[in-house]
Amino acid sequence: MHVTVINPNTTASMTRAIGEAARAAAAAGTTIVATNPDSGPASIEGYYDEVFSIPGLIAEMKKARGTDAFVIACFDDTGLDGARSLADVPVIGIGEAAMHMATLVATRFSVITTLKVSVPALEHNVRKYGFDARCGRVRACEVPVLALEDPASGARAKISSEIVRAKDEDGAEAIVLGCAGMAELAASLTREHGLPVIDGVASAVKLAEAMIGLGLKTSKVGGYAPPRAKAYAGTFAWAAP
Numbered sequence: 001m002h003v004t005v006i007n008p009n010t011t012a013s014m015t016r017a018i019g020e021a022a023r024a025a026a027a028a029g030t031t032i033v034a035t036n037p038d039s040g041p042a043s044i045e046g047y048y049d050e051v052f053s054i055p056g057l058i059a060e061m062k063k064a065r066g067t068d069a070f071v072i073a074c075f076d077d078t079g080l081d082g083a084r085s086l087a088d089v090p091v092i093g094i095g096e097a098a099m100h101m102a103t104l105v106a107t108r109f110s111v112i113t114t115l116k117v118s119v120p121a122l123e124h125n126v127r128k129y130g131f132d133a134r135c136g137r138v139r140a141c142e143v144p145v146l147a148l149e150d151p152a153s154g155a156r157a158k159i160s161s162e163i164v165r166a167k168d169e170d171g172a173e174a175i176v177l178g179c180a181g182m183a184e185l186a187a188s189l190t191r192e193h194g195l196p197v198i199d200g201v202a203s204a205v206k207l208a209e210a211m212i213g214l215g216l217k218t219s220k221v222g223g224y225a226p227p228r229a230k231a232y233a234g235t236f237a238w239a240a241p
Contacts, residue, residue, distance in 0.1 A: 001027075001029060001030040001031065001068050001069075001208075001209055001212050001213075002030075002031045002033070002066055002067050002068045002069075003022070003026070003030060003031070003032055003033070003067065003069050003070075003071060003205060003208050003209070003212075004033050004035065004060075004061075004064045004067040004069070004070050004071070005018060005019060005022045005032060005033065005034045005035070005070075005071040005073050005201070005204075005205070006034075006035055006036065006037075006057055006060045006061065006070060006071070006072055006073060007034065007035070007036040007073045007074065007180065008036070008037065008040065008053040008054070008056060008057040008072065008073070008074045008078045008079065009036060009040060009041055009042055009043050009044050009049075009053060009074070009145075010036055010037055010038065010039065010040050010041065010042055010056070011036070011042050011043060011146065012036060013149060014036075014043075014145075014146075014149065014180070014181055015034050015035065015073075016034070017149070017181065017183065017184065018034055018073045018180050018181075018183065018201055019032060019033075019034030020184075021180075021183035021184060021199065021201045021202060022034060022071070022073075022201050022202070024202070025201070025202035025205045025206060026205050026209070027209055030205070030209055032205070033064075033067070034073075035060050036056075036060070037053070037055075037056025037057065037059055037060050038056070039055075039056050040052050040053045040055070040056040041053055042146065043144070043145035043146050044074050044076060044078060044145070045114065045115050045117055045118060045144065045145055046115075046117035046118055046121065047121060050076055050078050050079075050121070053074070053078050053079070054078060054079035054082065055236065055239065057072065057078060057079045057083065058079065058082065058083065058086060058239060059238070059239075061083060061086055061087060062086075062239075067089060068089055068090075068208075068212045069089050069090040069091070069092065069208035069211060069212055070083065070087060070089065070090070070091045070092070070208075071091075071092050071093075071094065071097075071201070071204040071205060071208055072091065072092070072093045072094065072204075073094055073180040073200075073201055073204075074093075074094070074095075074180060075094055075095045075098075075113065075122070075177075075179050075180060075200055076095060076118065076121050076122065076125070077093030077094070077095040077096055077125060078093075080093040080096070081223070081224070084218050084224045085223075085224050085225070085226065085227055086226075086227075087218060088217050088218050088220060089217060089218065090207075090208055090211040090212070090216060090217070090218060091218060092204040092207050092208050092211075093200075093204070094180055094200025094201055094203065094204045095122070095125055095178070095200055096125070096129055097200055097203040097204035097207050098176045098177070098198045098199065098200035098203045098204075099111075099125075099126070099129055099131050099135070099176060100129075100203070100207070101176075101198050101203045102134070102174045102176050102196070102198050103131065103134050105173075105174055105196045105198075106172075106173035106174035106195075106196060107134065107173060108134060108135075108136050108170070108171050108172055108173050108174075109134060109135060109136065109172055109173065109174040109175065109176055109198075110135065110136040110137050110138070110139060110166035110170045110172035110175055110176070111126070111135065111137070111138045111139065111175075111176045111177075111178045112139045112140075112141055112159055112163065112166065112175060112176070112177060112178055112182075113138060113139070113140050113141070113178030113179055114140065114141065114143055114144060114148070114178070114179050114181075115140055115142060115143075115144060115145075116140040116142065118140065118178070119138050119139075119140055122138045122178060123138050126138065136166065136169075136170030136171055136172050137166065137169075137170045137172075138178070139162045139165070139166060139170075141155070141158040141159050141161075141162050142158065143155040143158055143159075145179060145181055146181075148179065148181035148182060149181065155182075156185055156189075159177070159182065159185065159189065160189060160192065160193070163175050163189060163193050163197070164193070167193070167195070172195075173195060173196075174195055174196040174197070174198060175189070175193070175195065175196070175197045175198065176198050176200070177189075177197060177198065177199050177200065178200075180200065180201055182199065183199045183200075183201045183202065185197075185199075186198065186199035186202070226241065227241035228241065229241055
């Protein structure tokens, strides 16, 4: 199996960490290629960043050859619907993947993300995916995405404190980590708090392997039908279907 993991931001160090997390989760016969675009925001924090990250994501998909599935390694599931329209192989967002996993191990989960600016977008996704009855709350630990790579940021302690509050205030039985940059924390936080702490990168890789094994493809009937051929002018001429 060949899985292409795309980090839609342009921070190569984060892409390397995401690739390591994906390979740690992958089965022995799965090849992981982790990549990021050359243009776009250094991190995705809110709606504005998301808009400018999508062209780079699509460009990386168009460059991929021989992949059996794509993973979009941003918890906002940046550009997910457009990406599924482009590809017939499975395209899995780490946000949707992690939430699905949470519903299989708990009756109620909470999401812990980075900044408050991301909360509305993630709450929208919770409703879109039909998990609003299972999600206690989307919480922000107020750590910028790129600060997750800085040990001096105190990110782990802040996330851990939000887990305590999620258990006490939300009745959370599982925690979903709401950023790809938190992937390496899942195992230690699970041990510390005694409940499942779920990383979206690992979840998406395992779902990709399952879908490939089952021979599932993205439906091309209806919403994810291929885009109609037409000219795209100017900067985006390369993206014309």
